[in-house]
Amino acid sequence: MGVAGRRQGARKTDHFKEQLMKAKPITLLLPMLLLLPALPALAGQCDDNFSKKGNALSGAEYSTSYKVAGLSVPSAIGQMRNLAIADGMDVLDESPDSGSLLLEEPANLAHKGLQVYVTAKPDGTVSMLMKTRRGAFGNADGIRSEMCKMLTQLKPGKAPVARAAVKPIEIQATALATDIERQGVENSAAIDVRFAGKVYNIKGVNKGVAGKKGAFELYFDMNPSLVPGFVPSKSRRGELRIACRMMPDQNAYALAMRNGDKMYLNATYDHYDESSYLVWLKNCRGIQ
Template sequence: MRVFSALGLIALTAAGQAQAGSCETNFSKQGSPFTGSSYRSSVALSDLSVASAINQMRATALEKKMNVLAFDAEGGSLLIEEPESFKHKPIPMIISAAQENGVTTVSMEVKLGRGALTKSDAMRDEICKMLATVKPGAAGERAAKDAEARTASAGPEKIDALAFSLKLARQSNENQSTINPRYKGKKFTVTGRAAFIMEDGDDYNVGYDIPEPGDMLIKPGPMDPHYKVSISCIMAKNQTAYALTLREGDKIALTGTFSRYDQFKHVVWLEGCVKS
């Protein structure tokens, strides 16, 4: 398995090349493909605050379309992950920053699960490339703001309702607590068919038609989740007329923002949904 570079995640910047040597020297590996592996390294920079370091790494992660699961700039901690793909499960990455005697050390750890294969040299190079994007002084803070501005203008992810449901069920089966921080606030355009249209307080709720696992053409295996994750769209106020014209079985494409996942009912709610 090739990570980062195969996915086209990170570009090495000229400003970071000066830090490559120290990062390579600090690189270490623990574990094995049989038990899971972790890869670590760090860089040290002066004229860099802890908050700026974490903000810069967060902005870089968002621009590379990574998920931000936990973020504490002042406390110097950040948890990001490369999203799941057909090649691999989500890959968590822990970023930390601490200052001592006017020098801020920024550390990065990448964790791979059991069975994941990669070369240590390749992992070292990619970790150091990402750490090299951190810049000291005002230049670093400007770079973080610019990256966040570019990220804010990104469009919604388009996905089929069944594919979304299956992905959420797999991830929930592995670790339910990661679903909300992984997706909350992200925009999706979900296509499928309407299973129901119902009043939900002052709003209208449109649910997607998703078959039960036992009714699917490909049955779940012994290690797969034996429950489905339902997807419901809470329609925006200005979409009432559209919602009232829908009928069960109609094809729909709705764009909304991920609100929350109920791990007991196995239901995802998108809010502010509009017709796409």
């Protein structure tokens, strides 16, 4: 073989080595990819466990479960609580140690409140159960999709999960009053449970100022005039009212307020005084 032939053979050998080196990472990655769980299989676990019992006439039950290795009971409950809050659901009861969580999809014009029971087991299994009332129709596919959407977001973890920060809800004072009245139709004692800790950016019209320096109280007009400040508003007997306890540094805002003035406050739900039909909001601050 001549010099040219040997050079050509060397180039082929070098080219083969180069291709082999390029192929090595792919070969090494294959076993790792085989060890990773298939995402459709994980989602399928929740879908396969979904079941429906009953019917619209007698009331139906929808349930499913999902297992996450390395997930403790407190972590599971904390994660599900935060996922529910992010979806706008109310947390009615929470027991991280015993592994139970009671959620509720708030009532609206289309349906009454829908409660969802969540339980967690030490082996990482988290279950969801929703019951519908007699005469209520549910879309099984839609319910399964929403349940699995929450469950498949769970991550392994041992430590309890801190409560997620609550995003303020933009709302009119009259709309909040209507919402609270609707929620309390069946059980007024549950109002505080449903609304506890909710934060609002609430708009309305001033009905009056009470209290003292460092602890002023602003009252919302629940039946405001179409021309605030010029045409007096009318109060309805037995109507639910809303009042806001201002923060100590909000003296100027409260003292400058006159009947009929518009108010825009950041506030946190405090409690409902059933004897006076009065909802109290706390930690109130004026929003510019």
